[in-house]
Amino acid sequence: MSATTSSGPSRARPHFWQAAWRFVVAVALATSAAGCASLPSNTGRTASTAFAAPQQTALGRLVQERRAREAARHQSGFHLLDSVDAAFTSRLALIAAAQRSLDLQYYAIHADASTETLLQALRDAARRGVRIRILLDDFNTVGDDAQVLRLAFEPNVDIRLFNPLTGSRSSLVGRLFTSLHDFGRIQKRMHNKLFIADNAMGITGGRNLGDAYFGSGDKSNFVDLDVLAAGTIVRDMSASFDRYWNDELAYPVQSLLSAQDLERLRQRPPDGGAPGGAQPPGVVPVAAALEPSLTASILPGVTPTGVVTAAPQPMDLARVRLVWAPAVLLVDEPGKIGPDDDEVDAGETVIDGLLQLMQQARQDILIVSPYFVPGAAMMEVFGRLRAKGVRIRVLTNSLASNDAPAAHAGYARYRERLLQQGVELYEMRATQEGDVAGLGSTPGLGSGGGGSKSGVSRASLHSKAVILDQRLAVIGSMNLDLRSQRKNSEVALLIRSRTLSREAARQVDAMVAQGAYRVRLEGGRLDWQAPPGASFPSARSEPDASLRLRLLVRLIAPLAPDEML
Template sequence: MLRLHADYPSRQQPAGWLLLWQLMVLLTLASLAGCASLPANVQRTPSRAFSAPEETPLGRLSQQRQAQAGARSDSGFHLLGNVDTAFTSRLALVEGAQRSLDLQYYAIHADASTELLLQRIREAARRGVRVRILLDDFNTVGEDAQVLRLAFEPGVDIRLFNPLPGPRGSLIGRLLGSLHDVERIQKRMHNKLFLADNAWGITGGRNLGDAYFGSGEKSNFVDLDVLAAGRIVRDMSRSFDRYWNDELAYPVQTLLSQGDLDRLREQRQTSPPDDPSRPPLPARAIPASLPAASPDTVLPGVSPAAVAQERRPPLDLQRVPLVWAPSVLLVDKPDKVGPDEGEADTSETVIDGLLQLMEQARQEVLIISPYFVPGPQMMATFAKLRARGIPVRVLTNSLASNDAPAAHAGYARHRPDLLRLGVELHEMRADPGTAGSLSGSGRGSGRGRSGFGLGSGAGGSKSGSSRASLHSKAVIIDRRLAVIGSMNLDLRSQLQNSEVALVIRSRVLSQQAAELITTTFATGAYRVVLQDDGLRWQAPPGAAFPGTDQEPEASLRLRLLVRLIAPFAPDEML
């Protein structure tokens, strides 16, 4: 079963009963689907990260910051726990780059925040910066396919990893054309890297799009990244190069042309919605006419007014606090993704390394995982920890805040066993206020509270009406070791997707991350407990919301949907 939520409640992704109906149609039509194919003999010009980052302003700044701190460690870090610093730090890397920008993402969505970033990236390319963007191909459909227009700008190269052949008008159509290759297409590149001049970089849970920066119309993700400087960034660049030069990375021009993107946009303008009951797409995504794109525009149809709301000064890299600490990069090999030919070594994955670190805990393990579907190996690790009396505390999504009902079905069947082991489970609220208070949404809101809301938030935030959805991925061990990356604690991250994570040995940074988690326990999450007659969701002491004996804030229809999905949702496919 493919995870159709695609890590984002995209405009192309069906929800609820429509999702179930489309899955049934997909299976019914499988025998009628044609077998699309990928181009053969693709020419890929190899390229590597620049080897002398110290010759760039960003490289010299990193060295100056290290010298000023008198740090013995060669890598510095800053947690990006709110939407404002997450966005402005990326702006700072783009504007500071002089030689290279390397972006590796699971999803880049065509909306206002992305338009602003892409405009700045295009400007960087025009001043001579080499730009390489490696994007998993799963989400490059519909409006989001327009992101690929940047590949036709001078100085910008985009490659699509593990592509799905077929039309880009809808995800369902592409899946139908790939059913003969289902083992390959369900494996996705989930890595997330944003690198400038091989000197500064960002990794963590965020994709690029409004919902990740506090401006989502329906959902806002509570997420976590880390800004890095120094030697560790060179390790991140080596990982990027390995994926960029892999045979599964296809140059965009081998898969479609700029004319294809024009025709796709025209088709989506004139074709009726897939679901008559669904409201039409926002006017800023599909305008009434199709004028030529403005020279200042990358994504056609995105409102300049919406982009203007996202404009704010880049993060000051000379003053941002950095914690200098020992670190190591955990990253899966590219051959974890793609066809099974007996060559890929998946015995040592990011998740395997993470479980080994967890088993060394002596005091406490704190986990944030939006999709938490532990397999036998993870359950065995939790059992070992609990047998030694080590507290294991988990923050994950509630059913109402989860954008993947199938993933919640997998988690729910493990929930009683986890509680019997003594694992402490907390489920985040979907209430719109949670997105604002925990992700720092609402520029000028005056929110200065702790949790995922350090600082002010993104311009144009719609957190007042957008539900909260947890998307952070981190493990904190003994408040001295922080692991922050793209991985979920589930079998999909362990067996199917490629992932990347930073392991940072620092009591200061680990304590900062732990406070984000424990503050959420106290202000924005239910604690799940096991009682004789079933489960109960307890509200934190003094909370304005009550406890309940059923999945909180979830409709009866959604609860029934999860029960219906559960028998057909094996853990390793969620």
């Protein structure tokens, strides 16, 4: 793990796929030799770095002026993005304000209405001369979601795919099958999330880019948390981006597929017949690259020319409240995702650092992790902390709200032992009433039938945070599980601020009070207790989960090792 201080100090997660495929490797390897494919040589790529003089841009000057006007002692400022509105409009604002560079690093960018709005804004920024670099993990770039790669063929835009898979992008299953000979590498994924403008302001946290992360999912939505950062700490975020961007596992899109490849993928007929003819490479509007039927269904605010109508207004960055505080960026080294299974180049990881940090707690630890599989080392730390009287609270997903049943199987193994240690467990309810942590749809994008500021919506916890003694807050991409510790690369901000820590804790408390069960041991059995005054009942078994889902978890539980979940 790299930790640098500021001068002021899939749609779904791949858990299920990775766990399932582990059990067919032995059979598949015997039959897949003919289907194996290899990656091209990653040579000839050009190294590049972040814009070195942020003070020469409007954003950089804004940060300096605000720090001086507010007489801030520290050189980095922060603002919690705890609603879908703030999360979306802050990103629009960074794109609109950027003059020199925009650097985006994500695990997943999905092709839907919210992303189309952002991509359209990115295209506009590129055409006014802003250099755009997008670094994307390659796991989810299949089917319709592969169309975001068309942006790589725009002037002033570079896209690289980290740790790419081989095979056709028309099917995730097919790509996994053709990569089984390299299973040790493909199960490691770049999970980092950064959104940086002019090396002056940036965002990190749990959100990927897509409707489900901005309250407009068609089935369910993720309850998430980001933080907007300004000032010196952003240079550390940019340095982290540069390390991944220039790593040997970052492949330029053009080395993996061409504009014609994307065109053929777009034109693949639903009946499996031969694809239509390819068009020559060139500047193609992203919306126009999508199938007409897809555009009509998921891009209701997009005209036939690709112009987004009634888009939400960008956040006013000059007025947004900033908490000035010392901070450290925690980030895994790219070598953690190297080809070797021993992770000799990983060094100390973000999760290792968090475990060390937790042991310094004196009174209270609040953990928010959608996928919570503690493992032996974390259980030992919890035991020592509880022996010292430190209160530990964990908010995670219930089985019904979890989009990764295999991850829940891992968590369930530890649930009773955690409760016996005195750890307080809370599980997010899948069905939420009203607006839980800004779950409502983003203005101008429509709810798609999922999010709603009023009424009922399906929710899945996706926030990742650790708050210690109401004075230290860690917000980032990491989950408290062995996959984040050993397999995925992660990034997080450690901020020393009572104000921000208490603000984040209040948000978590509100989620618990409005829509989470407290899990207890009653008479040797698990009991899910609804909060006082809740409109939903308590339960004696996994609440809201179907019999089929409960049986699936029981089937997975004895087979999948913790580190795979």
